[in-house]
Amino acid sequence: MAGSFRDAAAWLLKQLRLPLMIVALLLGLAMAAIPVVIRALDDVVDKSLNHDIAWTGQNGRSELYDLARAVIAAEEDFNAEARMRIELALDIMFSRLDTWQAGVFGQFVNSSPQRKALLDRITAQFGEFERDIRNPDFERQLPELRRKILVLETAIDELASQAYDFYQHNKAGYSAELRFLQRVHNIITLSLIVISVLLILVLYWNNCSLEKSYGVQRLIAQENAYLATFDMLTGLSNRKSFMGALERAIFDLPPGHTIVVVAIDLDGFKPINDVLGHKAGDALLAEIGARLTRFSAAQRWAKSARFGGDEFMVMLVLEAEFPAIEALVQVLHETLREPLRIDDHFLTVDATMGLSLLREQSLAAEELVHRADLALTTGKMEGKARRTLFDEAMLSRTLNRGRLEIELNEANLEDEIEPVYQPIVDLPTRRIIGVEALVRWRHPIRGVVLPSDFIPAAESSGKITEIGRIMLEHACRDATRFPQPIAVSVNLSPVQLMRMDVAESVGRALARSGLAPDRLKLEITESVMLQDSRGTQALMRRLQAQGVTVSLDDFGTGYSSLSYLRSFPFNELKIDRAFLSEIGEDQQAAGIVQIILLLARELNMNVVAEGIEQEEQAATLMALGCARGQGYLFGRPMGFDEICQCLRQQTPPPMGAVA
Amino acid sequence: MTTRRGIISAGFAGFLLLANLSLAPAQDVAARSTAQPVVLTISGPGGGASHDLTMADLEKLPKAEIRTTTPWHNGVQHFEGVSLQALMESLKLSGANAQVTALNRYRTTIPMKDFSEFKPILAYRRNGAPMEVREKGPLFIIYPYDSNTALKHDTYFSRSAWQVRSITVE
Numbered sequence: 003m004a005g006s007f008r009d010a011a012a013w014l015l016k017q018l019r020l021p022l023m024i025v026a027l028l029l030g031l032a033m034a035a036i037p038v039v040i041r042a043l044d045d046v047v048d049k050s051l052n053h054d055i056a057w058t059g060q061n062g063r064s065e066l067y068d069l070a071r072a073v074i075a076a077e078e079d080f081n082a083e084a085r086m087r088i089e090l091a092l093d094i095m096f097s098r099l100d101t102w103q104a105g106v107f108g109q110f111v112n113s114s115p116q117r118k119a120l121l122d123r124i125t126a127q128f129g130e131f132e133r134d135i136r137n138p139d140f141e142r143q144l145p146e147l148r149r150k151i152l153v154l155e156t157a158i159d160e161l162a163s164q165a166y167d168f169y170q171h172n173k174a175g176y177s178a179e180l181r182f183l184q185r186v187h188n189i190i191t192l193s194l195i196v197i198s199v200l201l202i203l204v205l206y207w208n209n210c211s212l213e214k215s216y217g218v219q220r221l222i223a224q225e226n227a228y229l230a231t232f233d234m235l236t237g238l239s240n241r242k243s244f245m246g247a248l249e250r251a252i253f254d255l256p257p258g259h260t261i262v263v264v265a266i267d268l269d270g271f272k273p274i275n276d277v278l279g280h281k282a283g284d285a286l287l288a289e290i291g292a293r294l295t296r297f298s299a300a301q302r303w304a305k306s307a308r309f310g311g312d313e314f315m316v317m318l319v320l321e322a323e324f325p326a327i328e329a330l331v332q333v334l335h336e337t338l339r340e341p342l343r344i345d346d347h348f349l350t351v352d353a354t355m356g357l358s359l360l361r362e363q364s365l366a367a368e369e370l371v372h373r374a375d376l377a378l379t380t381g382k383m384e385g386k387a388r389r390t391l392f393d394e395a396m397l398s399r400t401l402n403r404g405r406l407e408i409e410l411n412e413a414n415l416e417d418e419i420e421p422v423y424q425p426i427v428d429l430p431t432r433r434i435i436g437v438e439a440l441v442r443w444r445h446p447i448r449g450v451v452l453p454s455d456f457i458p459a460a461e462s463s464g465k466i467t468e469i470g471r472i473m474l475e476h477a478c479r480d481a482t483r484f485p486q487p488i489a490v491s492v493n494l495s496p497v498q499l500m501r502m503d504v505a506e507s508v509g510r511a512l513a514r515s516g517l518a519p520d521r522l523k524l525e526i527t528e529s530v531m532l533q534d535s536r537g538t539q540a541l542m543r544r545l546q547a548q549g550v551t552v553s554l555d556d557f558g559t560g561y562s563s564l565s566y567l568r569s570f571p572f573n574e575l576k577i578d579r580a581f582l583s584e585i586g587e588d589q590q591a592a593g594i595v596q597i598i599l600l601l602a603r604e605l606n607m608n609v610v611a612e613g614i615e616q617e618e619q620a621a622t623l624m625a626l627g628c629a630r631g632q633g634y635l636f637g638r639p640m641g642f643d644e645i646c647q648c649l650r651q652q653t654p655p656p657m658g659a660v661a
Numbered sequence: 662m663t664t665r666r667g668i669i670s671a672g673f674a675g676f677l678l679l680a681n682l683s684l685a686p687a688q689d690v691a692a693r694s695t696a697q698p699v700v701l702t703i704s705g706p707g708g709g710a711s712h713d714l715t716m717a718d719l720e721k722l723p724k725a726e727i728r729t730t731t732p733w734h735n736g737v738q739h740f741e742g743v744s745l746q747a748l749m750e751s752l753k754l755s756g757a758n759a760q761v762t763a764l765n766r767y768r769t770t771i772p773m774k775d776f777s778e779f780k781p782i783l784a785y786r787r788n789g790a791p792m793e794v795r796e797k798g799p800l801f802i803i804y805p806y807d808s809n810t811a812l813k814h815d816t817y818f819s820r821s822a823w824q825v826r827s828i829t830v831e
Contacts, residue, residue: 090764090794101797
């Protein structure tokens, strides 16, 4: 909408450009015309105010009367004074003639030949008077002079009246011209006013549209600010604004309050994304975002953010002790766990959460988030779908991992990596029918290091393939030396499967040790199939062609898709310990185990129940028809010598009892 | 030319006698005719002391010049004379108006502030030569018309008296 307005405004502006130019041109013309008109006006005013030639004419008459009077006075009493008076009057008269011949009056006289002739006649007459005055018998000629002057009066009257008419006529012309020029002036002034009004209107319109476009710009700026602060998909804050809010919260932390940072990772988001598509994945993230927004909105002081992928971060500022905090985080966890509907699928996602707390301003926001992340990572390693509170040991463990990576690189793995063996028994007879080889690192200084401690370091350092090869060869070698020809199971981690040629390594280990291939079992987890199902399928067929059996480890904890069981030719299922712990009390757990057993029988697979610790569990499993078990009840993981001793203690199996 | 000049000089002397009849107390005509003729009489307000000035008196004052066109001449004229402001100051005369009377009985009233505002002069020479009565002399009030268009107006043309004989400050 903002865009269309801008387009319209731009179009209108374009349309206005030509009229504006025309208006500007008119304005220029009007402005150029004003001085011309004003000068013309000035000229006319000047002319109309010019010297009054009518008056000059009239003055000539009065000067002529003065001369006449001087002559009359001389007739009555002729003396030097009277003579001088005549001479002066004559001089003045000559001066008048001079005035009439030059300047403005001269122009008036010269504009008509008759007038010129008239003035010439008058001038000539005065010339005669001058000669007469010099005459010795001037006194006697005075009456004659008076008569001539009276005659001249007519001529001067004529000239004066003509000047008067001329002046009056000109005056009329001037006023007509004045009126015309004033009209032109008025028109120009009026058009200037109109143009000004037009320009003011355009300016006003332009101003309004500027204001609007400023508003549009402001909207865009707000949008951009939103994008810079918020995650588009979920509407939650992004990492940057979350960190800002956390920093402020730490700065403003009131006494007695606790800042809780919860790092959240969705369990099972990736398969949903893979199976149902990115759109569904996005819808799921949006829904989780909406739930987090609702949860945060219900708190007095909280903020939720998406840090990327399926990782979220929630900040809570609470005036509460840990049990209350834990209770609130549990509410959050339950909120996220609620089933959700994406398109036509009802899904449940769980979340793993890592918590870090801050009671005083002792940590930076980055550190607090890092600690929550660390707790989250620990929780994921411990089996997901759980809430883990940060503790200092996690920091040292992380530090440890770096150190372990270095030490793994320097270690003599051939000697230091060795398997321990946990018995797998036939439940009814409790005879050991196989062992699972578990990796240990016999560290020269640390002592025995458990896989949970060094496998992450081995995976990140790339030593995992070497360890896998050593384990495989070592286990095969050991198996050939067992007192009884029982099977040995070796775990293959997803990383091993990705990075090493398993079929070749297995073939070499079998060949070097001379172990019968049917005594080797390889255990893989579901996650392997999720990552590269085709490759895994092919690998399984190659291994099985070599005579090796493949078992599916930790069955029941992941996605446990029935289609995997159909498309992957497993020889054995290992039911995860999670079901076993509940099998005594929980009817449903027992039911699930029973179904797994039925399914395995139908698909021609053996089943091993893991994690059996109590006799009741063993009894229940047997009652359900499970033939094989593994767990502390039957034996902990033990060294080669120890397992050999156990095997020697039991009577040899009846013929053909080996799986 | 010479004859004409003679007549004019004679006319002058006669005029002075006539003019003085009304403007000044009776004077010794014989004494006057030998001395420099009075060309201008200036009187102060309220019939105060009057000053009779000869052409020499005027020429003694600082000379002022104006080059301008006029409605009565063809082309630019060069006038020399005395600034009316300076003339009044030299005689310590001040007032609202100056009443000017000419030989041809022409009378005009000039506001005294004109003298300071427009600097008109009482010209006694035109184009380097003294002005005869026939040439609107001997004294002619000239404004600098060309240097100020406001002066090209009947108001100032009518104040430009020629053949000036007397000035009365009121």
